[in-house]
Amino acid sequence: MKQILLLSVLLVSNSIFSQKKIDLSILTKPQRGIEFIGKDSLFSMRFQFRMQNRAAMLTRSEKDLSAESYEFRVRRVRLKMEGFVFSPKLTYKLQLAFSRGDMDWDMTQMSQVNTSVNIVRDAVVNYEPTKHLKFSFGQTKLPGNRQRVISSGDQQFADRSIVNATFNFDRDFGFFASYKHDYFAVQGALTSGEGRNSVSSNSGLCYTGRVEVLPFGAFTNKNDYQEGDLECEQKPKLSLGASYNFNDDAVRAGGQLGRDLFKKTDMSTLSLDLLFKYKGFAMYTEFMQRNCTNPITFTSDSTGVQAVFAGNGFMQQFSYLFKSNWEIAIRYAEITPFSSVYNNPTFSGVNLKKNQEFQLGVTKYIYGHRVKVQGNLLYQLTSDLRDKLTTGRFGAIFQIEFGI
Numbered sequence: 195m196k197q198i199l200l201l202s203v204l205l206v207s208n209s210i211f212s213q214k215k216i217d218l219s220i221l222t223k224p225q226r227g228i229e230f231i232g233k234d235s236l237f238s239m240r241f242q243f244r245m246q247n248r249a250a251m252l253t254r255s256e257k258d259l260s261a262e263s264y265e266f267r268v269r270r271v272r273l274k275m276e277g278f279v280f281s282p283k284l285t286y287k288l289q290l291a292f293s294r295g296d297m298d299w300d301m302t303q304m305s306q307v308n309t310s311v312n313i314v315r316d317a318v319v320n321y322e323p324t325k326h327l328k329f330s331f332g333q334t335k336l337p338g339n340r341q342r343v344i345s346s347g348d349q350q351f352a353d354r355s356i357v358n359a360t361f362n363f364d365r366d367f368g369f370f371a372s373y374k375h376d377y378f379a380v381q382g383a384l385t386s387g388e389g390r391n392s393v394s395s396n397s398g399l400c401y402t403g404r405v406e407v408l409p410f411g412a413f414t415n416k417n418d419y420q421e422g423d424l425e426c427e428q429k430p431k432l433s434l435g436a437s438y439n440f441n442d443d444a445v446r447a448g449g450q451l452g453r454d455l456f457k458k459t460d461m462s463t464l465s466l467d468l469l470f471k472y473k474g475f476a477m478y479t480e481f482m483q484r485n486c487t488n489p490i491t492f493t494s495d496s497t498g499v500q501a502v503f504a505g506n507g508f509m510q511q512f513s514y515l516f517k518s519n520w521e522i523a524i525r526y527a528e529i530t531p532f533s534s535v536y537n538n539p540t541f542s543g544v545n546l547k548k549n550q551e552f553q554l555g556v557t558k559y560i561y562g563h564r565v566k567v568q569g570n571l572l573y574q575l576t577s578d579l580r581d582k583l584t585t586g587r588f589g590a591i592f593q594i595e596f597g598i
Contacts (some may be wrong), residue, residue, distance in 0.1 A: 201385070215372035234351045237277065243597055255587050265591075285320045286320065305454050307388055318332030383403075384401060396443050397455070449461050459489070498597050524554055574587050
């Protein structure tokens with residue numbers, strides 16, 4: 195199937211470009227897609243696609259194992275194009291999303307900040323004066339927590355953790371800069387703060403910075419930005435990372451994501467992470483915290499209320515990759531709100547919950563992260579911290595990732 199698909203794309207592309215008399219070199223690289231390079235070296239384009247097909251269910255409770263909900267859908271469909279124009283120092287990245295679950299439909303239906311479906315995920319131009327230094331302008335991921343920056347196609351579970359879902363910075367539009375070395379990396383961004391594809395920006399901007407330290411040197415083939423130790427590092431590799439994001443006059447409950455707030459508020463998010471890999475073993479730890487000047491926003495008549503999840507998040511996951519390319523992974527994650535958003539005497543109706551999730555994952559890597567089969571079992575706990583009540587339920591996910 196893979197060979198037939200690649201041959202079809204190559205034949206069609208070669209036919210199109212030969213009709214237009216464009217002289218191209220066409221290359222394929224393992225797990226890196228198809229690359230077209232003009233023989234005059236004035237441009238290149240690497241093309242990749244991927245899809246995630248998913249079946250999942252959640253039980254009604256930990257005692258009632260009948261299904262409360264099913265999820266049968268195409269979770270993601272992505273097309274990605276990147277390369278250079280005129281000079282290898284002037285590069286670009288364009289990524290488009292086509293599945294409903296990947297375009298934030300639910301958020302746009304009740305929003306004034308973002309009213310269109312989010313087909314465009316990345317549209318960014320880069321200038322790289324040296325191999326270590328890069329400047330960017332456009333829309334792309336902020337230098338936030340590691341799990342968010344790692345592609346959804348390079349995850350070892352079917353979904354990122356509930357910590358990432360609650361606190362991540364996501365994508366934004368603006369200016370970016372990074373300096374990366376074998377033993378450290380520094381990144382920064384000045385962006386709008388309203389998230390991807392926003393209608394307009396207000397007077398407040400967003401400021402993001404990240405620092406990484408790699409005491410044992412660089413990981414093999416950027417192995418620090420894919421989950422699991424697929425490179426089977428022959429020497430211990432460690433990365434310590436810290437990110438900070440300040441969103442001035444945020445208008446969405448998650449900063450760059452979430453429902454519209456009824457009033458602007460200042461929001462700050464801290465992320466700390468640790469990654470270790472060695473001979474198929476991988477360990478990842480993440481802590482996140484969000485603070486907000488006014489975490490509960492409301493309409494003038496107080497009939498409408500929208501809260502920000504201000505609180506802490508912690509996630510820990512371990513995995514081991516066997517020589518057969520089967521991997522087993524475990525994860526624990528929790529998010530805990532501050533009392534200001536679950537026990538606020540002024541807004542008794544606001545009662546955000548603490549959530550915990552235990553997860554077991556088994557993955558068979560057929561062609562690295564590009565073609566893999568994943569199965570996850572999960573146990574979720576939801577705790578009402580104000581009323582001291584806890585409920586649990588089980589779930590299961592089956593997913594196939596397929597791409598080039």
